[in-house]
Structure formats: structure tokens, C-alpha cells
Amino acid sequence: MGGHLLDQPLPNNELQHLDPFLLIHHWHQVLPGGQRPQEAGVGPHPHRGFSPVTFIFKGAVEHRDSLGERATVHAGGTQWMFAGRGITHSERFPRKLTENGGELEFIQFWVNSPAEHKMKQPYYQPIQLEDTPLVETEKSKIWVVSGQYEQTKGAAPSNSPMLLLRGELEKDGEVTIPFNSDFNALIYVLEGGLKSGNTTILTKDMAIYRQDGKAIHLQATAHTRYILLAGEPINEPLAQYGPFVMNNETQLMEAVRDAQMGKMGVLVEEFD
Numbered sequence: 286m287g288g289h290l291l292d293q294p295l296p297n298n299e300l301q302h303l304d305p306f307l308l309i310h311h312w313h314q315v316l317p318g319g320q321r322p323q324e325a326g327v328g329p330h331p332h333r334g335f336s337p338v339t340f341i342f343k344g345a346v347e348h349r350d351s352l353g354e355r356a357t358v359h360a361g362g363t364q365w366m367f368a369g370r371g372i373t374h375s376e377r378f379p380r381k382l383t384e385n386g387g388e389l390e391f392i393q394f395w396v397n398s399p400a401e402h403k404m405k406q407p408y409y410q411p412i413q414l415e416d417t418p419l420v421e422t423e424k425s426k427i428w429v430v431s432g433q434y435e436q437t438k439g440a441a442p443s444n445s446p447m448l449l450l451r452g453e454l455e456k457d458g459e460v461t462i463p464f465n466s467d468f469n470a471l472i473y474v475l476e477g478g479l480k481s482g483n484t485t486i487l488t489k490d491m492a493i494y495r496q497d498g499k500a501i502h503l504q505a506t507a508h509t510r511y512i513l514l515a516g517e518p519i520n521e522p523l524a525q526y527g528p529f530v531m532n533n534e535t536q537l538m539e540a541v542r543d544a545q546m547g548k549m550g551v552l553v554e555e556f557d
Contacts, residue, residue: 291311292310292312293309293311294311296308303493304469304516305396305398305447306395306396306471307335307394307397307523308393309393309514311390312393313390315386315388316344316382316383318384318386319386322377322380322383325377325378325383326347326376328554329552330373331372331373331550332374333369333370333371333372333528333530334369334397334530334540335396336368336443337366338363338441339391339393340391340430341360341361341363342390344360344388345357345360346364346377346378349377350374351551351552352407352408357379358412361417362411362414363411363417364411364412365412365441367409369406370405370406371540371550372407372409372549373544373549373550380557395530399519399521400532403530403532412430412441414428416440418438420435420437422460424455424457424458424459425454425458427450427451427462428452429450430451431443431447431449432515433448434448434450435463446465446517447468448464448468448515449513449515450512451511451512452511453509453510454503454508454509454511455508456507456508457504457505462503462513464501469515469517469518470501471491471513472492472501472503472513473490473511474486474490474510478509479503479511480506481504482502485506524536526541
């Protein structure tokens with residue numbers, strides 16, 4: 286990602302995507318320090334046709350975009366962006382983190398949008414930890430980012446039905462997560478271990494559930510941090526080229542042309 290090594294659970298050799306989820310990147314490193322903000326992270330680049338979403342677990346991420354939006358989201362928060370017909374943005378890190386060094390961990394995943402939404406107006410929504418609804422029991426914490434878990438509704442909108450959760454489960458803790466039986470779902474473990482039926486999901490493992498049930502039961506074998514992504518399949522033709530996700534090759538060529546012509550906006554980064 287932007288020339289940086291990271292873990293990519295999706296796509297992989299066996300699975301290109303799990304409709305509507307197209308890509309998952311897990312970035313976890315210790316920044317060495319001695320850098321300027323403009324020397325770290327990912328510089329300006331365009332997107333069209335989907336939502337790139339970032340869950341931040343450690344450190345912080347600075348967002349700038351061609352709409353004029355600028356925000357820093359800290360650990361526990363979410364960068365929610367809908368690219369729509371086109372947006373140019375960058376993902377940098379705060380000066381204190383780049384200069385002094387420190388641990389940084391986040392997951393970015395791409396959520397496809399139905400054809401009827403792909404060319405709508407883009408937008409950006411920063412969601413901090415304190416703005417993210419939390420469902421907590423004795424050994425379980427679940428932050429509801431989008432969709433509805435039990436009686437709790439998430440903070441972020443979406444263009445198709447889905448449930449996006451970040452969770453922590455203490456050792457020997459158990460939780461059952463219900464969702465629509467028509468959804469595809471996945472569990473990805475950042476740290477720890479889970480048992481789900483006859484499946485064991487360890488650190489950096491991903492488990493897939495293809496419209497095969499109404500709930501997932503999890504039991505932790507250690508203190509565990511995980512995400513659950515579940516969504517209704519869009520079931521439309523998919524054409525992807527780099528940062529553009531459309532329905533056919535003609536639309537992709539139009540996206541490349543529009544980006545080159547500056548129709549997805551221009552971002553000139555300014556650093557304090």
C-alpha cells in the first residue's frame with residue numbers, strides 16, 4: 286500500500302473477493318521516528334465507485350481530500366469515505382508520530398457500491414472512538430460501526446445492507462453475533478484466537494461465511510481483537526483497475542481518463 290509492506294487477507298490465492306467486500310489490508314508497524322509527515326503514509330491518489338473504509342487500532346491517521354475535508358482519526362476510530370464519482374485523498378500520520386516514532390495499526394477494506402450509487406456525490410465522515418456505539422458485556426466489547434447489532438445502530442451509513450463490527454473478547458469469553466442469513470460474512474483476527482463451530486481462527490487468519498446461517502458464535506482462546514464484516518451481495522458485474530471499481534471496462538477507461546483530466550479533484554497537501 287503506497288509502497289509499504291502489509292498483510293493482505295483479501296484477495297488471496299483462493300478468493301478474489303467476498304461480495305460486497307473487495308480488499309482487506311492490515312497495516313501494523315512501529316514508525317522509526319525522524320520523519321516529516323509528508324514522508325510517511327500514502328500520498329494523494331484517486332478513487333471511484335466504492336467505499337474505502339479504515340479502522341484505526343493504534344496511532345492515528347490524517348485524512349485530506351479534494352473536497353477540502355481534513356481530519357485526524359485516533360485509535361478506536363474509523364475513516365469512512367464514499368468515493369462515488371471521484372475523489373482524491375491522502376492518508377498521512379500526525380507530526381508527533383512521524384517525528385517521535387510509535388506503534389501504528391489499522392485495517393483498510395474496500396466495500397463495493399451498487400451501480401446506481403457509483404456516480405453519486407462523494408463524501409467523507411470521520412468517526413472517533415467516542416462516537417462509535419459500544420455494546421459491552423463482562424468479557425466482550427463490540428463497537429458497531431455500520432448496520433445494527435442487537436438494538437444498537439452503527440454510526441456510518443452504507444449504500445447496501447451490511448453489518449460492520451470491531452470486537453474484543455477476553456479469554457474464554459463467548460459471544461453470538463446475529464445477522465441476515467442472506468449476508469456474506471467474514472471474521473478476521475488481528476490478535477489472539479477464536480473458535481467458531483469446528484473452525485479455529487488464529488492471529489491474521491480469516492474465516493468466511495457464505496450466506497450459510499443467521500448467526501456466528503465465537504469463543505476466545507486468548508484475549509482477542511477481531512473484525513466482522515457482513516453484507517448483502519450486490520450480485521452485479523465487477524470491473525476493477527487499481528483504485529477504480531466499476532461494472533465494465535468502458536467505465537474503467539472513463540475513470541482513468543477522468544482522473545488524468547483532474548475531474549476527480551486535485552489535492553495539494555499543506556503541512557504545518
